[in-house]
Amino acid sequence: MTTLVRAPDTVAGTDRATLERLRVLPARHPGRWIATAVVAVLLAMVASSLVTNTSWDWTTVGKYLTWPSILSGVWGTIRLTLAAAVIGFGLGTILALMRLSRSPLLQSVAWLYIWVFRSVPLILQLLLWYNLAYLYPTLSLGIPFGPGFHDFETQNLIGKFGAAILGLGLSQAAYSAEIVRAGIIGVDQGQHEAAAALGIPRARQQLRIVLPQAMRTIVPTSVNEIIGLLKGTSVVYVLAYGELFYTVGVIYGRNLRVVPLLLVAAVWYLVLTTVLTIAQFYLERHYARGALRTLPPTPLQKARWSLLVGWARLRREPVPASVPAGWASANRTTGHLLRRGSSPQRRDEGGLA
Amino acid sequence: MSTTQSEGLVEVHGVHKSFGTLEVLSGVDLVVKPGEVTVVIGPSGSGKSTLLRVINHLEKVDRGFVAIDGDLIGYARKGDTLRELKEKDILRQRTRIGFVFQSFNLFPHLTALENVVEAPVSAQGRPRSEVEPEARALLARVGLADKADARPRQLSGGQQQRVAIARALATRPKVLLFDEPTSALDPELVGEVLDVIKDLARTGTTMIVVTHEIGFARELADTVVFIDAGRIVEQGPPAQVLDHPAHERTKAFLDKVL
Numbered sequence: 001m002t003t004l005v006r007a008p009d010t011v012a013g014t015d016r017a018t019l020e021r022l023r024v025l026p027a028r029h030p031g032r033w034i035a036t037a038v039v040a041v042l043l044a045m046v047a048s049s050l051v052t053n054t055s056w057d058w059t060t061v062g063k064y065l066t067w068p069s070i071l072s073g074v075w076g077t078i079r080l081t082l083a084a085a086v087i088g089f090g091l092g093t094i095l096a097l098m099r100l101s102r103s104p105l106l107q108s109v110a111w112l113y114i115w116v117f118r119s120v121p122l123i124l125q126l127l128l129w130y131n132l133a134y135l136y137p138t139l140s141l142g143i144p145f146g147p148g149f150h151d152f153e154t155q156n157l158i159g160k161f162g163a164a165i166l167g168l169g170l171s172q173a174a175y176s177a178e179i180v181r182a183g184i185i186g187v188d189q190g191q192h193e194a195a196a197a198l199g200i201p202r203a204r205q206q207l208r209i210v211l212p213q214a215m216r217t218i219v220p221t222s223v224n225e226i227i228g229l230l231k232g233t234s235v236v237y238v239l240a241y242g243e244l245f246y247t248v249g250v251i252y253g254r255n256l257r258v259v260p261l262l263l264v265a266a267v268w269y270l271v272l273t274t275v276l277t278i279a280q281f282y283l284e285r286h287y288a289r290g291a292l293r294t295l296p297p298t299p300l301q302k303a304r305w306s307l308l309v310g311w312a313r314l315r316r317e318p319v320p321a322s323v324p325a326g327w328a329s330a331n332r333t334t335g336h337l338l339r340r341g342s343s344p345q346r347r348d349e350g351g352l353a
Numbered sequence: 354m355s356t357t358q359s360e361g362l363v364e365v366h367g368v369h370k371s372f373g374t375l376e377v378l379s380g381v382d383l384v385v386k387p388g389e390v391t392v393v394i395g396p397s398g399s400g401k402s403t404l405l406r407v408i409n410h411l412e413k414v415d416r417g418f419v420a421i422d423g424d425l426i427g428y429a430r431k432g433d434t435l436r437e438l439k440e441k442d443i444l445r446q447r448t449r450i451g452f453v454f455q456s457f458n459l460f461p462h463l464t465a466l467e468n469v470v471e472a473p474v475s476a477q478g479r480p481r482s483e484v485e486p487e488a489r490a491l492l493a494r495v496g497l498a499d500k501a502d503a504r505p506r507q508l509s510g511g512q513q514q515r516v517a518i519a520r521a522l523a524t525r526p527k528v529l530l531f532d533e534p535t536s537a538l539d540p541e542l543v544g545e546v547l548d549v550i551k552d553l554a555r556t557g558t559t560m561i562v563v564t565h566e567i568g569f570a571r572e573l574a575d576t577v578v579f580i581d582a583g584r585i586v587e588q589g590p591p592a593q594v595l596d597h598p599a600h601e602r603t604k605a606f607l608d609k610v611l
Contacts, residue, residue, distance in 0.1 A: 102440075194458035197409060198472035199448035199524065202440060208475065212462050290462035290504050 060260040064251065065267060073247030074268050080164055080233040080243055081272075085226050087169025092176025097206060099181055110177065117174035123235050126167035130239050132158055160241040168236070172229055179221045183214030215287040223280040227273050244268055360422055361387040361527040361559030363408065368417035370403055377403045379583040380417070385528075385576070388557040392570035392591075395580040396606055401563040402455075404580065405530045408561065409450040410443050421449065421528060448476050451521030455533040457513045459505040465492060465516045466501040469523045477524060484523070491519040495549050511542030515549055522553075529553065531562040567610055571595055579603045 011019055050056060064070055098110035117125070133154035142148030158166070187210050195205040234245035244265050252261040285295055297305070305323045312319045363385040370378040377400045385391045393401050406412040408419050410427045419426040426446055428435040438446070459468050469488040473479045492501055495515035505513050514534055521529060531550065535543040547569050554560055554573050564570065570577050570591055577594040579586045579602075586600050598604045 188458075190454060190456055190458035191460065193411060194452075194454060194460070196444070197411060197447055197450075197452040197454075198520070199444040199446075199476040200472055201444060201475060204475045208471070209460055213460075287462075290460075290506060293506050 055259065056263070057257065057260040060257050061263045061267070064248075064261060064264045067251075067264075069247055069251065070244070070264060070268070073242055073244040074272075076241065076243035076247070077230065077233050077245075077268075078272070080161075080168060080236060080241075081226065081230045083165040084168035084172055084229055084233070087165060088172025088225075088229070089176045089180075089222065091169070091173035093180050093211075095173060095177035096180035096184060099177065100184060114174045114177055117171045120171075122167060122171050122232065123238060125171055126163060126236060126239060129158065129166045130160070130163035132163070160239045164233075164236045164239055164241050164243075168229065168232065172225065175225060176222070179218055179225065180214070182221075183216075183218035184210055186217050187213045212287065213290070216284070216291055219280065219283045219287055223276055223283070227276055230272055230276065231269060359387060362420075362422050363528055363559060363561065364418075364420045365404070365408065366418045366420070368404075368407055368419065369415045370400075370407060370412060371415055377583050378407065378414075381580075381583070381585055383578065383585065383588075385559055385561060387527075387559055389575040390554045390560045390562065390573050391576045391578060392574040393561065393563045393578045393580055394565070394567070394570060394606070394610075395586075399581045400583040401580055402532050405452075405532050405561060405563055408528075408530060409447050409452055411452075421446075444476065448472065448524040449527050451524065451526035451529040453514070453517055453521050453529070453531045453534050455536050457505070457510075457517045457537070459513055459517055459520070461505050464502050464504055465497065465508070465519075468505070468516055469520045472520070473523050488519070488523060491522055492516070494552075495519045496545070509542060510538045511545045514538065514546045518546075518549055518553070526558070528559045528561070531560065531564070533563050533565070535564065535566060565610060567595065567607070579606065581606070 007016070009015060095110045095113060098106040099114075101107060136154055138151045139154050139157060140148035140151045142150075184206075191209055191213065192205065195209045200209065233243050236243055237246040237249060240246060248261040248265045252258045282298070285298065288295055308320050308323050363383070365381055365383040368378050368381045369376065381400075381404060383391075383404075393404065395401050403412060407414055408421075408426070410419070413427065418428075424446070425435070427438055427443055429438055429442075430436075460471070463471065466485070466488055469491055470481065470484050473484040473487075474481050489498065489501060492498055495518055497512060497515055497519070500508060500512060500516070505516070508516065514537075518534075534550065535546050538546060543566070547566065550560075550562065550569075551573055562569075562574075574591050576588055577591045578588040579594060579598070579600075581602050586602055587594055587598065594603065595607065598607060
């Protein structure tokens, strides 16, 4: 025998009918309004100085922004970043797996590598690689301690670009190794055990089971590192390699418009970093599969849904079915016992007392 | 409920295992005949889980041996010496032993179907085209045919554990080990998992189940083993061990859990 509990006639001392008729107003945040005003004033001051102070020389900035040699400098920076990131994360992953392997030899070698390459400043490494020809004028392919088959001139083999990607890539590998290792250690021990209990081969355990899960923690820090690397390529100016920072230096050396040209470089670094940040969002979203029940909407989805909801409301039509129900209701600004805001945990209807 | 069958004989002989200074198993002997269901009970910390993990070599023994169908697990015998097997060979041995974990340990980034397909393809080298229909059939057998494309996070605990059982069956093991398969579940989900295990027991696979579900042991076990402080205190048919325990410690334990 079950008894149904009836909803009480009064809630919080008021009868339900009255309560349901009450209008719900959002909480007030007077402090937030004052702060907003202060920030707005400050922003206006900055904006006005950017326009009125002629020393910024925006026409020169605009002119050089797409100057051919600047563009080739941007390309140089992109090339260096890509090459160094590939070497850095490729070698870094191998080093991480070596440090986590059961072989004491591999562990020690990886440890030693990370120790050396994290200890020596990047600028020093770059100069050392560039001057490798001083130590070894020729490099030769052959049998260790035996005859060589082919000799290379070190100077020709390495060059500026070679020295730059060696320096950037090899030192990046030391940092990436630790990031990847941290990601792998962070994966639940039960995952390693389940893979082992199923008899899945060791390499496959790492590549198929552990690494994809580790990516969730690896991606944010890695993008951080790659952004660091992107800007770190400016250090390569010591080798007189034609990347962005060196190129603007050459130009302002000739025309003496130092600040506008530094601004040109700053704008390009901003653009490149923005691209990486967007890539990060989608990468993180990709690797969140399995960790979240539903993936967060992309900015594009958010924009499309907002438009659809807004349009439907304007025309007083029902919201199209392609918009998730939670999105439509959470962003409604008025309505019967509905709260403002987009927190997914907020209740949609009803009241608590 | 035992059926005559030639494969799935488990022999545990004089096994000792310590973690640091703590001896978890101190000389365990156990023989499980092919096709039999053995339920291991005992207080927490008694070494039940370690015993299971020793059987598929997730833990290395300090002393003693484990053999399945006459093959030593983790070692190869050559004349008078025992040579430790390489990891690769141990992994191959494990495909004949299914293991179901207390906390499921499904791979969260893979769908239910991919979880089941993974080991037969990567560990046994069988073609995906042959494995996939079989995996779907296994999911259907545990009542989850419609959840093949769901990821573990989208399933209830009971459903996750049933996928984990299907995954353990996918390599066609001779022996199934269950490590407290229902302990992480909400009470109302325990039944659905036990039903699947009962169903398996009738198929004549050798099973060793560590559990606190005494009712399950009474209904299904050919042998109940009571283990305490790293030693097997007594073993026998459920009617004997559960209803007429010979040892004080068994009585004390059963009084507490029943």
